[in-house]
Amino acid sequence: MMSNMDNAIAAFRKALGSDNVVVSQDEIERYERATFHCENTIPAVVRPASTAEVQHCLRIANAFRVPLYPISTGLNTGYGSAVPTAPGCVVLELKRLDRILEYNAELGYVRVEPGVTQQQLYDYLQEQDAPFWLDVTGGSPRHSLIGNIAERGFGHTAYSDHFAQIGGFQVVLPDGDLLTTGFGQYDNAKATGVYRWGLGPHYDGLFTQSNLGVIVQATIWLMPKPEYAQFFSCRIERDEDLPALIELLRPLRLDGTVRSAMHIGNDYKMISAIQGYPWEEAQGTTPLPAEVLRAKVKAWDCGPWNVSGALYGTRATVADARRRVRRQLRGKVKRLQFLDQRRLRVVERLAKPYQLLTGVNLPEVMTLLKPVFGMTQGVPSMGMLPSNYWRKKEFPEASADLSPERDNCGVLWLAPVAPTSGAHTAAIWAIVKATMQSHGFEPSVSITLLSERTIDCVVNLSYDRDISGEDQRAMACHDDMLEQLCSAGYYPYRLGIQALGKMPPKTEAYENFFRALRGALDPNRILAPGRYLP
């Protein structure tokens, strides 16, 4: 007798064609790999090419009670990549839905499918000579825009909070029904996609960080390209000045002087973005010895905390914002520098002679500076991808072909949120530093002034999965840190599959509320069981 799964697979084949139903263990294996140890196995991967096919897949899943786990491009590195949250899920890969369906050059938005990548949309906007920027993340240029929006990721420009810049979704519900949010319940509504609240309850957010539906389209608002933009950077020289730095930056972000998300990378973060673990200097030991860290900080000319951000506007308003940034930070930070496109080219030309004069490896520093600069102007970059290889024996060149999952990189991300204040930042940093050091990992961290009122602290736990026992040691560190951060009231803004089952208890009212919703929308629990909701 055929099992439910066999029947479902037969039905998927009929619906999508055999080529688009993957059951070969060889091919499936790469979907089961994250950048940490995972056990959930995948019986099949199905690859619909259209919204109608996605609906069909959901109906098949219901008919045969087979759970489906949607992924876009599956590049959720550090959070579980393409691996489902439960064993036995058929992966619903949405990569083939890769169309840019609409571009509105007057109002500045695009409507895209889940397979559309950062690079693809960037290239498209370049071709159109669009007066708009896409907001990009430091992740792979090949990652899905919708995948990132669904996890409420963030980037570097004034449109950095990705979910905040959404005009609406089209969503396939667990039963296969298709919803268009905004005014989409009505025929021919002109403001769908531009007026996000629509009419009646606003419900876009239900489909982010959830298993209540599959987003098959998103309308993404684009940032009008400003007349002029300046990148700026500075640093502090002592770790203990971090709280004061946050207090200094807060009003600049709150009043809109700085409209970009500001990022503050620590020394470990900066170094791992430029080079691999200095095995030789560290004489083969981990974690990184203090004196090697000091040497690297000097060689790469960075501080314990390094700020970057951008100013946007006309030449006059940028000049004014620059004055205000200067006035606010003067004497309290080091190396406050402003850089525009023209000056960047000059610096590039002078990098070599500068190195000869000062010993600072400016050409290498430029390999980090250029992508970060570009990201504040909406240019996707593969420049940050090598940092996933920090603890590997070989540090690769930047390339979009890098696959940390394939190459056994160990990467665990954990990203607690707090109100923008020095005290909260200090509390988080104390926990992160102590925990990671006690477990023998480098506390590589970047703090982002994510919105006018919040910081997000992205902790990057890097290791080498090829070393026996490291998977377990890294996860123990992650779990310890997660537990301490939550106890102190600093909850992550998103959860990787490594964290989903380890969160503290939720209120009974919340559990009841979402149990009722999920029960009503997905009585067979076929959509991504365990993804944020049971």
Add this chain to the structure above:
Amino acid sequence: MMSNMDNAIAAFRKALGSDNVVVSQDEIERYERATFHCENTIPAVVRPASTAEVQHCLRIANAFRVPLYPISTGLNTGYGSAVPTAPGCVVLELKRLDRILEYNAELGYVRVEPGVTQQQLYDYLQEQDAPFWLDVTGGSPRHSLIGNIAERGFGHTAYSDHFAQIGGFQVVLPDGDLLTTGFGQYDNAKATGVYRWGLGPHYDGLFTQSNLGVIVQATIWLMPKPEYAQFFSCRIERDEDLPALIELLRPLRLDGTVRSAMHIGNDYKMISAIQGYPWEEAQGTTPLPAEVLRAKVKAWDCGPWNVSGALYGTRATVADARRRVRRQLRGKVKRLQFLDQRRLRVVERLAKPYQLLTGVNLPEVMTLLKPVFGMTQGVPSMGMLPSNYWRKKEFPEASADLSPERDNCGVLWLAPVAPTSGAHTAAIWAIVKATMQSHGFEPSVSITLLSERTIDCVVNLSYDRDISGEDQRAMACHDDMLEQLCSAGYYPYRLGIQALGKMPPKTEAYENFFRALRGALDPNRILAPGRYLP
């Protein structure tokens, strides 16, 4: 035998005290009155004083299957005031929950209950000498902040889209459970109220324009008071230039040159804000004869369309924005004027002599200008309240004690949304003008550039309820206009109780989706049946 209602009322009395359960027809009558004909009767009004009492009320309602209809201050003028969407609802009045629970002077937010009014919070911020502005509407200074947020209302500053500036809600569910959104499902979460997305599905929006819960607290973000602000205004001289005007204003709003919502009032709107219907000049006839309109336009020195907005920033950035506004509008609009606090005082002083010289009634114009100017700086005003009396025989002085409901003012609001484009604006205006004129009403309209990409056209249908037959004639006009606007794809951003049952059919998927949600959360349908959802 006692009915369910009698039992419920007995239980409410026990829970709240008899004083807080109103059953006297005399007192109830004013809750049954809107600014148009309503038939839904109210058996009782209950007045809880705390969240626990609200929860208790919901439990009583479930126990006795008695529907409850929440209102805050009940000043939803033009949309149904305090009147429930169904007959036989007990009104749950939240006025007594009137505490400002928290003010954060570093991050700029307050946490308030539903009874807190615009004026109350404004006064509070003044007392605190807060460096923040509240965004206010042109409605009564006594209206509830939460009531307006729940309907996704809008105001005049850079924080004009009220629901966009919310950090989170506390909500009583139909079963009496209490939810805190954001990170509120977790204990001690520090970022609740500042990071609105929280963790897991984002669901704040479910409780706006809905009957899925009762908002009992909201965290409202406040706009940092800018170093400098300028009000600006201009107008066009020909009605047919409206589409071109919208096209001119769009880029200023999209790129952030103008961060305030811009409002464009037409001649009828301007005149009715300053004076009552000119019965004498019109020789007692309605609608307003064209030649009387022309005379008033001249007397009040306005155009067919009149723009107002504000620039915020430092002196330097405001100066730059002003240059850009000038460059964009020069030669295409008339009377482009910029005004700050100092200049306003000068104009006030010169108003009288100016009138003597030009015949323009500047002192009266100032009665409109001053409140509009103030609203762009977060000052609530009763200055717009008299306009509700447009068609009455007496036009009152501005006062917070005015009650259009009590005084038999006829007011119906209808507010369709469209993408910001000249063509869409022209299409809406053509429908509104033709319909209202054919039904014998003045097409009083203001168009708001509500967000970077959308306009909202607020249509104000004013009449005198004391004239026999006018209720019916006005509603016929409203219904005709609603039907035509929806057919053309221009759906309202909110619905008064007069419109809820008259909308075109929704998609089956949407109906199923919300039927499932509502069934799961409110199986007895005791919360506001018919309010946006069945």
